[in-house]
Amino acid sequence: MIYNKVALIGLGLIASSIFWSAKRGGLVGQVSGYARSAATRDTARRIGLCDVVCDTAADAVADADLVILCVPVGAMGAVAEEIRPFLKPGAVISDVGSVKKAVIEAVQPHIPEGAHFIPAHPLAGTEHSGPESGFAELFDNRWCLLVPVEGSDPAKVAELRAFWEALGANVEEMDAEHHDLVLAVTSHTPHLIAYTMVGVADDLRRVTDSEVIKYSAAGFRDFTRIAASDPTMWRDVFMTNKEATLEILGRFTEELFALQRAIRTGDGDLLFDYFTRTRAIRRGIIDAGQDTDAPNFGRAAGRK
Amino acid sequence: MIYNKVALIGLGLIASSIFWSAKRGGLVGQVSGYARSAATRDTARRIGLCDVVCDTAADAVADADLVILCVPVGAMGAVAEEIRPFLKPGAVISDVGSVKKAVIEAVQPHIPEGAHFIPAHPLAGTEHSGPESGFAELFDNRWCLLVPVEGSDPAKVAELRAFWEALGANVEEMDAEHHDLVLAVTSHTPHLIAYTMVGVADDLRRVTDSEVIKYSAAGFRDFTRIAASDPTMWRDVFMTNKEATLEILGRFTEELFALQRAIRTGDGDLLFDYFTRTRAIRRGIIDAGQDTDAPNFGRAAGRK
Numbered sequence: 001m002i003y004n005k006v007a008l009i010g011l012g013l014i015a016s017s018i019f020w021s022a023k024r025g026g027l028v029g030q031v032s033g034y035a036r037s038a039a040t041r042d043t044a045r046r047i048g049l050c051d052v053v054c055d056t057a058a059d060a061v062a063d064a065d066l067v068i069l070c071v072p073v074g075a076m077g078a079v080a081e082e083i084r085p086f087l088k089p090g091a092v093i094s095d096v097g098s099v100k101k102a103v104i105e106a107v108q109p110h111i112p113e114g115a116h117f118i119p120a121h122p123l124a125g126t127e128h129s130g131p132e133s134g135f136a137e138l139f140d141n142r143w144c145l146l147v148p149v150e151g152s153d154p155a156k157v158a159e160l161r162a163f164w165e166a167l168g169a170n171v172e173e174m175d176a177e178h179h180d181l182v183l184a185v186t187s188h189t190p191h192l193i194a195y196t197m198v199g200v201a202d203d204l205r206r207v208t209d210s211e212v213i214k215y216s217a218a219g220f221r222d223f224t225r226i227a228a229s230d231p232t233m234w235r236d237v238f239m240t241n242k243e244a245t246l247e248i249l250g251r252f253t254e255e256l257f258a259l260q261r262a263i264r265t266g267d268g269d270l271l272f273d274y275f276t277r278t279r280a281i282r283r284g285i286i287d288a289g290q291d292t293d294a295p296n297f298g299r300a301a302g303r304k
Numbered sequence: 305m306i307y308n309k310v311a312l313i314g315l316g317l318i319a320s321s322i323f324w325s326a327k328r329g330g331l332v333g334q335v336s337g338y339a340r341s342a343a344t345r346d347t348a349r350r351i352g353l354c355d356v357v358c359d360t361a362a363d364a365v366a367d368a369d370l371v372i373l374c375v376p377v378g379a380m381g382a383v384a385e386e387i388r389p390f391l392k393p394g395a396v397i398s399d400v401g402s403v404k405k406a407v408i409e410a411v412q413p414h415i416p417e418g419a420h421f422i423p424a425h426p427l428a429g430t431e432h433s434g435p436e437s438g439f440a441e442l443f444d445n446r447w448c449l450l451v452p453v454e455g456s457d458p459a460k461v462a463e464l465r466a467f468w469e470a471l472g473a474n475v476e477e478m479d480a481e482h483h484d485l486v487l488a489v490t491s492h493t494p495h496l497i498a499y500t501m502v503g504v505a506d507d508l509r510r511v512t513d514s515e516v517i518k519y520s521a522a523g524f525r526d527f528t529r530i531a532a533s534d535p536t537m538w539r540d541v542f543m544t545n546k547e548a549t550l551e552i553l554g555r556f557t558e559e560l561f562a563l564q565r566a567i568r569t570g571d572g573d574l575l576f577d578y579f580t581r582t583r584a585i586r587r588g589i590i591d592a593g594q595d596t597d598a599p600n601f602g603r604a605a606g607r608k
Contacts, residue, residue: 027576045471050496070543074572077515098522120568123519123522124521124523127586143518143519143521145519174464182515182516182519183519183522185504185505185508185516185521185524186505186515186520186522186524187519187522187523187524188521188523189501189504190501190523190524190526190527191523192563192567193497193501193560194523194526195563195578195582196556196559196560196563197493197497197556198493198582198585198586199559199578199581199582200489200493200552200555200556200559201489201490201585202581202582202584202585203555204489204552204555208431210588210592211485211486212489212490212585213585213588213589213592214447214592215427215447215449215486215487215490215491216490216589216592217427217428217446217447218402218427218429218487218490218491219490219491219495219498219530220326220489220490220491220494221496221589222494222527222529222530223494223526224524224527224582224585224586224589225586226523226526227579227582227583227585227586228433228582228583228586228587229513229579231575231576231579231580231583232576234575234579235572235575235576235579236572238566238567238575239567239570239572239575242567242568242570245567246564246567246568248504249506249560249564249567251504251507251508252500252501252504253557253560255500255504256496256497256500256553256557259376259496259499259500260550260553262364263496263542263543263546263549263550263553264546264550266543266546268378268539268540268543271535271539271542271543271602272535272536272539274503275499275531275533275535275538275539276535277503277506278499278502278503278506278528278532279531279532279535280504280506281502281505281506281516281517281528281531282528282529282531283532284514284517284534285517285520285525285528288514288517288518299447
């Protein structure tokens with residue numbers, strides 16, 4: 001057993017999946033949980049999420065060897081400040097935020113002498129959120145990125161790595177700046193674009209009634225899944241990974257305008273070459289085991 | 305049996321799925337097939353795709369009651385011209401193209417007196433293409449849009465509708481202009497945007513090695529599926545549905561710039577409201593039975 005007691009602060013999709021996965025593997029003696037909302041705490045108690053659900057963050061972190069902050073990025077600093085006086089000496093504090101530079105800036109000043117702050121980011125999620133959306137398999141064969149800060153104790157980093165591997169994840173380490181750029185490409189900009197496309201369609205829906213929904217299987221529906229993600233979480237991501245997101249967005253619009261111009265001028269060769277090049281990257285993702293090769297992601301069509 | 309003989313011109317994903325679905329339902333006496341490439345014809349013969357595979361389009365359409373053009377949109381006109389002298393009197397000619405105005409302009413002049421041209425578009429596909437990618441369930445509970453032209457015989461339209469319903473599809477009729485606008489929103493623009501995002505990531509991949517692929521589960525991979533679609537088909541779509549695609553792209557960049565500006569100026573409320581609004585449309589798609597509610601589209605994660 002790597003940790004005797006783990007405290008989960010915030011009880012949404014990620015925290016609940018950590019709990020169920022830790023239970024599956026028998027990884028932790030006790031998991032305590034806390035959520036700011038009384039309704040969330042009630043739901044957690046009802047479904048058996050966490051061994052004990054506490055009414056204060058202070059109670060939850062008492063005696064915990066590992067405290068994982070599972071709140072939106074914009075709330076991390078305040079939570080770290082709140083729990084500071086109640087941390088066990090030598091405790092490890094980690095998080096699951098999608099942005100790392102801003103979280104480190106917000107949390108690091110509140111880490112007491114002797115405690116260890118090791119930021120982390122599991123690259124896993126679904127279109128559902130809240131305490132009831134978690135499941136034990138969420139991290140299986142997904143990546144968890146550890147972002148050790150200046151002076152992180154290598155032995156404590158190794159323990160946290162072993163914990164995430166036991167939850168089912170593959171683990172890599174990288175620095176915060178690089179993390180935020182890689183995620184701007186693989187996650188933040190795609191989400192913003194998906195939200196935008198769905199917003200455009202939503203405007204047009206008023207014109208064309210429900211046709212946008214009815215005929216969504218032609219491509220559009222794949223955008224709606226990621227555009228259904230938690231609004232608070234994503235607002236905070238864009239507020240805190242501003243620089244990298246704006247850089248990738250700049251490149252995106254540059255490319256988009258080149259393709260738009262090719263459409264306008266009838267340059268079919270440019271489009272054909274572009275569409276051929278992008279096909280290869282899909283193959284790479286399948287080969288890397290990060291998606292299914294089954295048609296339509298293996299969705300069942302359901303006969304009439 | 306609605307048709308004694310159906311001819312499929314072009315033997316890719318859609319044609320092969322029509323064949324397997326027609327076999328499943330025992331809908332047609334004989335299905336003949338033709339593909340321009342000898343390699344495709346050989347593959348079709350090897351896997352039993354079509355009752356008879358012909359070496360010329362002329363042979364394939366002989367005596368056919370229904371001829372379905374299943375070639376890229378840009379090739380429709382030439383194929384229609386080629387088969388014209390060999391059509392059975394009174395035959396129905398249809399197609400499966402993703403664009404309708406341009407197909408009608410290209411094909412209509414080659415329809416002989418007494419034959420019936422009824423354009424169609426099944427809204428179904430996967431990221432795979434070619435004769436081996438088809439399967440009987442592709443059209444189940446998907447939409448097929450019929451786009452009758454001026455003077456289409458209602459009895460012949462009703463027959464074609466019954467045929468598509470027997471293939472598993474739901475059928476609606478609309479006019480060509482409206483079709484092309486609706487598809488620009490639900491399919492063509494989303495595809496162009498996905499291709500663009502994948503292209504941007506592909507450029508950056510050279511900087512960050514394989515990280516874009518490795519960490520793709522964070523959102524990006526959903527874009528790669530539709531950006532793996534057939535390059536010829538999609539080049540033709542954008543070359544022929546120029547006007548509607550450019551209109552929707554214009555709206556898209558307008559919205560994107562508004563969100564980009566909100567990121568730059570730190571307007572979190574605007575982002576939160578936008579992301580909340582787009583969530584509802586996802587619910588509509590699930591309720592309409594056009595996608596699965598299972599996390600990650602029901603993808604299996606696969607344990608280590």
